[in-house]
Amino acid sequence: MFLGALVRRAQHSIDSAIGNAVTRALVAIPFLVAVGFLTVAASIRLSDMYGAEIAYIILAGAYAFIGLIGLAITNARSAEVSEQPAAVDAVESEPIADASSDNPQDAFSGADRELLVAALTSAAPVALPSVVRLLYRNLPVVLALLAAVLVFLSSDSSEGSSESAQAPAE
Numbered sequence: 001m002f003l004g005a006l007v008r009r010a011q012h013s014i015d016s017a018i019g020n021a022v023t024r025a026l027v028a029i030p031f032l033v034a035v036g037f038l039t040v041a042a043s044i045r046l047s048d049m050y051g052a053e054i055a056y057i058i059l060a061g062a063y064a065f066i067g068l069i070g071l072a073i074t075n076a077r078s079a080e081v082s083e084q085p086a087a088v089d090a091v092e093s094e095p096i097a098d099a100s101s102d103n104p105q106d107a108f109s110g111a112d113r114e115l116l117v118a119a120l121t122s123a124a125p126v127a128l129p130s131v132v133r134l135l136y137r138n139l140p141v142v143l144a145l146l147a148a149v150l151v152f153l154s155s156d157s158s159e160g161s162s163e164s165a166q167a168p169a170e
Contacts, residue, residue, distance in 0.1 A: 007126060015130045022134065 039059065046055030135142055 010126050011130060014127055015133075018130055018134055022138075 043055055043059060046058055049055075050058070
């Protein structure tokens with residue numbers, strides 16, 4: 001009884017987190033399109049005033065400045081949130097595995113790998129129904145994205161084969 005309530009509560013929180021993330025992404029799309037049109041308009045205006053090269057340098061500098069402001073805000077928020085005890089810092093300072101290794105499994109010890117597998121197997125039954133529900137609700141969007149990927153992938157491979165087929169034989 002207690003476990004069922006806990007699972008329902010975790011499932012509800014996962015559903016709401018995924019729903020909030022999708023909603024925020026959908027709200028951000030028109031703003032990104034607006035920024036694209038603003039960039040084009042600013043590019044045309046600055047090109048008329050200063051020339052194309054200087055206009056693009058100004059736009060690049062403006063976007064770099066905006067990115068630096070975002071980076072500073074993100075770093076300030078993460079510094080406020082993450083107050084780590086000294087014991088955690090001491091554990092993190094010890095090297096776990098050789099970073100130059102080509103095998104990604106070398107980064108995990110046996111215990112870490114077991115903990116990761118246990119966490120994934122315990123979270124999958126809770127997260128899978130919400131992911132399936134989310135995909136089912138947005139099935140037309142998912143199918144459109146899959147169709148677009150299929151078109152792009154098939155057009156890349158067909159262009160290479162059509163170029164070799166159109167080469168004249170001499």
